[in-house]
Amino acid sequence: MSTNENNNEKCGWTKFSESKLIEVEKKILSVVQTAYKTWFVPIGSTVGKDDKIWTVVVNGESKNTPLVLLHGFAAGLGFWCLNFDAVAKERPVYAIDLLGFGRSTRPEFSNDNVEAEQQMVRSLEEWRKKVDLDKFILLGHSFGGYLATSYAINYPNRVKHLILADPWGFSERPAKLDIPFFYKIMGLLFYPLTYLNPLATVRAAGPIGPWLIRKARRDIAAKYRDVVEDTEVITEYIYQCNSQNPTGESAFQRMKENLVWAKNPMVHRFQKLSRDTPVTILYGKESWITQIPEEVFKEKRPNSFIKVEIIPDAGHHINADQPMLFNEAVCETCKQSDISGYVIETEMTEGEEKEVEEETRETLKNKIDPICEENLHNLQLSNNKI
Numbered sequence: 001m002s003t004n005e006n007n008n009e010k011c012g013w014t015k016f017s018e019s020k021l022i023e024v025e026k027k028i029l030s031v032v033q034t035a036y037k038t039w040f041v042p043i044g045s046t047v048g049k050d051d052k053i054w055t056v057v058v059n060g061e062s063k064n065t066p067l068v069l070l071h072g073f074a075a076g077l078g079f080w081c082l083n084f085d086a087v088a089k090e091r092p093v094y095a096i097d098l099l100g101f102g103r104s105t106r107p108e109f110s111n112d113n114v115e116a117e118q119q120m121v122r123s124l125e126e127w128r129k130k131v132d133l134d135k136f137i138l139l140g141h142s143f144g145g146y147l148a149t150s151y152a153i154n155y156p157n158r159v160k161h162l163i164l165a166d167p168w169g170f171s172e173r174p175a176k177l178d179i180p181f182f183y184k185i186m187g188l189l190f191y192p193l194t195y196l197n198p199l200a201t202v203r204a205a206g207p208i209g210p211w212l213i214r215k216a217r218r219d220i221a222a223k224y225r226d227v228v229e230d231t232e233v234i235t236e237y238i239y240q241c242n243s244q245n246p247t248g249e250s251a252f253q254r255m256k257e258n259l260v261w262a263k264n265p266m267v268h269r270f271q272k273l274s275r276d277t278p279v280t281i282l283y284g285k286e287s288w289i290t291q292i293p294e295e296v297f298k299e300k301r302p303n304s305f306i307k308v309e310i311i312p313d314a315g316h317h318i319n320a321d322q323p324m325l326f327n328e329a330v331c332e333t334c335k336q337s338d339i340s341g342y343v344i345e346t347e348m349t350e351g352e353e354k355e356v357e358e359e360t361r362e363t364l365k366n367k368i369d370p371i372c373e374e375n376l377h378n379l380q381l382s383n384n385k386i
Contacts, residue, residue, distance in 0.1 A: 015206070021103060021240035024233050028078040031227045034058050034085050040103075043126035047099060047119045048107025053127045054097040058084045064091035065160055065338055066133055067330075070124075071095070072142025072168065073252055074199060076102030076241045082227060083319050086327035091334060094131065098144065099123040100248020102241050109251035113263050116251040121151045128158060137334055139163040141319060142289075143252060146170070149266050149273070156274035161337035163330060164281045166316050169255070169262030170270075171290040197249045198259065199242045213239045223320035260288075267292060270300045278305035280333045284314035284321060 029036070037060060040052040056077055067087060069080050077095040087093055097104040099120060109116040124147070128136075138159045140148030145167025152159040202209045214221075214235045221231035228234060242249070257263050273279065279301075283291045294308035309329055314321035 015209075016240060016243040020236070024237045024240060025076070025078050025103070027230075027233045028081050028224075028228060028237060029056070031081050032058065032084045034088050036060070036084070041096075041127055041130045043099075043123060043130060046123045046126045047109060048105060050105070051099060051107055051123065051126075052105045053099055053123065054103035055127070055131070056095050057131075058088040058093045058095075060092050062088075062090065062092045065334070066092045066094060066136040067334060068133070068136050068138050069093065069095040070098065070138070070140040070144030070148050071101070072140075072144050074101075074238065074242050074249070075141075076237065078102075078237055079317075080319065082224065082323040083327055083330070086323075087330050087334070089331070094133075094136075096127065097241075098147070098248060100246075100251055106245045106247040108247055109254075111254065113254040116254050117147070117150055117264070118154075120147055120248075120251065121154050124151050125155055125158075128155075134158070135160045137161045137163065137337055139165060139330065140167065141165040142168045142316065146255075146262065146266055149270070152274075152277055153269060153272045156277055159277055161333065162273070162277055162279045163333055164279065165326070166282065166284050166287050166289050166318050167266070168289065169264075170266045171261065171292055172265040172267060173257055173261040197246050197253050199246065199249060202239070203243055203246070209243060210236065210239045220317065220320070223317060260290075267296075267300070270297065273301065273304070275301060275304040278337065279307070280329075281306075281308045282318060282326065282329055283308065283310050284316055284318040285310050285312045286314060287316040287318070289316055 029038075036056055036058040038054070038056045041055045043051045043053060045051065054077065069077070069083075071077060071079055076097050080095050084093060084095075100106050100109065109119050135158055138148045138152060138161070140146070140163075142165070145164040146169035148162060148164065149167070152162045202212055205212055214232065217235055217238055218231075220238065221234040224234050225231050255262055255264070279297070281292075281294075281297070283289065291310070292308075294306065297306045297308065311318045311322050311325050311329065314325070319326045
């Protein structure tokens with residue numbers, strides 16, 4: 001333990017401690033029964049001077065198509081502990097801490113939201129090269145789903161199947177929202193806080209930061225109680241992952257319009273995915289995320305495989321709310337991907353593609369706006385952050 005960490009403990013100050021993060025992550029991963037390996041993958045000066053991505057591979061000896069997992073905002077690879085054994089039963093499974101999050105290095109990302117997104121995508125590609133993966137199944141949760149889709153658009157030949165778990169940043173903010181008067185007043189009072197990083201308050205709280213996380217995120221800890229006996233390990237993990245230099249958090253801040261919507265909604269770029277890339281989207285039935293209907297996605301990509309599945313009794317954290325159902329859905333999708341490429345052979349002319357684009361833009365507005373308005377009240381009351 002470093003001198004600074006010793007001094008912090010003597011003063012009762014519980015700031016970020018690398019040794020503490022390592023300790024709690026080990027406790028979380030101790031529930032995994034399948035053989036795994038963890039290491040830092042060096043990706044050079046992709047964003048910073050010497051970037052490294054913290055990585056775990058489970059069942060790494062398997063020769064089947066690998067599955068790569070991307071966590072959501074303010075999370076880390078430890079949150080997949082309820083899923084590793086099941087989804088790695090027949091294939092190698094890789095999970096990483098996104099650059100700027102968890103134990104990965106924390107370079108300064110661009111102030112431009114589009115470039116910051118591309119920097120994260122390029123870091124994933126450099127990671128892929130270093131671990132020597134060819135084609136793989138890519139699964140992203142929440143913000144990880146947003147980045148996974150961007151990666152698949154940029155590197156279509158690498159993604160055999162794209163799985164999105166309650167993806168953030170897809171729907172467009174409705175032009176008109178019927179916001180209750182109370183929330184309008186609260187919005188005016190707290191408007192200056194929209195310029196702060198989402199977890200700035202936790203870091204500014206100093207000694208009570210861990211206490212704030214325990215109180216605010218006890219819901220997440222409860223999801224892991226069946227396998228992680230001491231649930232405070234989970235909230236400590238959240239705190240240690242997010243009490244560091246928040247460069248990934250700042251990049252997310254630039255990409256978001258607010259916690260619900262992205263500045264550059266993915267639904268309007270969805271048609272840029274290769275038509276040969278099959279996509280499966282898993283939504284939590286009780287999630288605050290706007291659930292875009294399957295037909296909307298099919299209208300955006302009429303010649304490609306798309307499947308939307310709703311996981312019952314699950315919120316935003318569907319992999320932890322209903323791990324058995326989530327694992328079954330992922331395993332089944334992976335098995336189908338091994339058998340078939342899901343390619344639909346129908347060709348479209350350039351004029352037909354433009355016509356579909358114009359028609360689906362109006363369809364998106366008509367179908368998604370009412371969904372957002374209907375769910376807004378629940379979104380604002382929800383304690384389930386991204």
